[in-house]
Amino acid sequence: MRAILKSGPGRGVELAECPSPKLVGAQDVMLEVSACGICGSDVQCYLGEERHLAGMPLPVILGHEVAGTILEVGGDVVDFVPGDRVVVESLAPCGGCEFCRLGMFNHCERGTRLGHTVDGGMAPLVAVPGSALFRIPDSLRFDHAAVLKPLGVALRAFERAPLQPGETVAVIGPGTVGLLAGMIARASGAAAIAIIGLERDRGRLELAASLGLTPVIDDPLDAVRELTGGRGSHLTIDASGGTGTLGLSVELTRPGGSIVLLGISGEERVSPAAAIMKELSIHGSLTRQPGTWQRAIALLAAGVIDVEPLITHRIALEEVEAAFEALVAGEGVKYVLEPNGGS
Ligand SMILES: [Zn+2]
Ligand SMILES: [Zn+2]
Numbered sequence: 001m002r003a004i005l006k007s008g009p010g011r012g013v014e015l016a017e018c019p020s021p022k023l024v025g026a027q028d029v030m031l032e033v034s035a036c037g038i039c040g041s042d043v044q045c046y047l048g049e050e051r052h053l054a055g056m057p058l059p060v061i062l063g064h065e066v067a068g069t070i071l072e073v074g075g076d077v078v079d080f081v082p083g084d085r086v087v088v089e090s091l092a093p094c095g096g097c098e099f100c101r102l103g104m105f106n107h108c109e110r111g112t113r114l115g116h117t118v119d120g121g122m123a124p125l126v127a128v129p130g131s132a133l134f135r136i137p138d139s140l141r142f143d144h145a146a147v148l149k150p151l152g153v154a155l156r157a158f159e160r161a162p163l164q165p166g167e168t169v170a171v172i173g174p175g176t177v178g179l180l181a182g183m184i185a186r187a188s189g190a191a192a193i194a195i196i197g198l199e200r201d202r203g204r205l206e207l208a209a210s211l212g213l214t215p216v217i218d219d220p221l222d223a224v225r226e227l228t229g230g231r232g233s234h235l236t237i238d239a240s241g242g243t244g245t246l247g248l249s250v251e252l253t254r255p256g257g258s259i260v261l262l263g264i265s266g267e268e269r270v271s272p273a274a275a276i277m278k279e280l281s282i283h284g285s286l287t288r289q290p291g292t293w294q295r296a297i298a299l300l301a302a303g304v305i306d307v308e309p310l311i312t313h314r315i316a317l318e319e320v321e322a323a324f325e326a327l328v329a330g331e332g333v334k335y336v337l338e339p340n341g342g343s
Pocket of ligand 2: 093094095096097098099100101107108109110111
């Protein structure tokens, strides 16, 4: 089969002929991939960032935002049958380590990472552990289901720091996760939602405005104060992965408010004094939990969140390299690969 392979260090990926996957474990499941989203971390991988490539046993097939149909199940799989429509948790937990046993699956110490430590879903077929699957309803399109994984990342932020209806939110970073966080805030009854980006994010911020969010490029502190009656945001979500955004988050947030850190950024220099004086709560937020998946699926199935406006490109395997270059240039929002052709 043909698949998108990261075969060595440095920039680039290749569309290569690869052996078809096999069902090795009795717990494994073979999927026909209908849709696979391109994630920001895939772009880091494309660029050859060393921090990202560390721990990847190259060559490896990329792709970890997978939705598809089960073709075959291993002998010990009891919860799924061929024909089931599913999405895949890319961090397949081991089930036995201390954190798995505590139900903290996103902190598993021994699990596999789809499209990172094991071959992923930028391919017509992929083998995954049955324990990593969630069933999706027939009414949910596969291309939309491929956005469930980043939706889970955004939803996790609100598990870490709950939002009350009528409160105000600032989101830093108008990428897929930031836009989804803004959409969740809107659906949750936030009174005002600022979404903060840079000059090069202008296109994404126009999309944000069409989703009912208030786009901000210049003077974010003034803009958020104006939007929040001079007080600052109750909840600030940093989905940017930028530099200096924790300091900005502390400035944006009102006394007693919360900050959730989603984007993995570089070095930060923050004065703790401002956070102390405001009694801010600062939370890290990592991937998702099984319950997050269930609620993300329910949000799409019920039509509470519509990811259609975020999917700017549906592409074939031959178009993936060009898509990576376009993403590096900041074009579009969500690219969904359809390795078996569109639905
Ligand atoms: Zn990812
Ligand atoms: Zn584990």
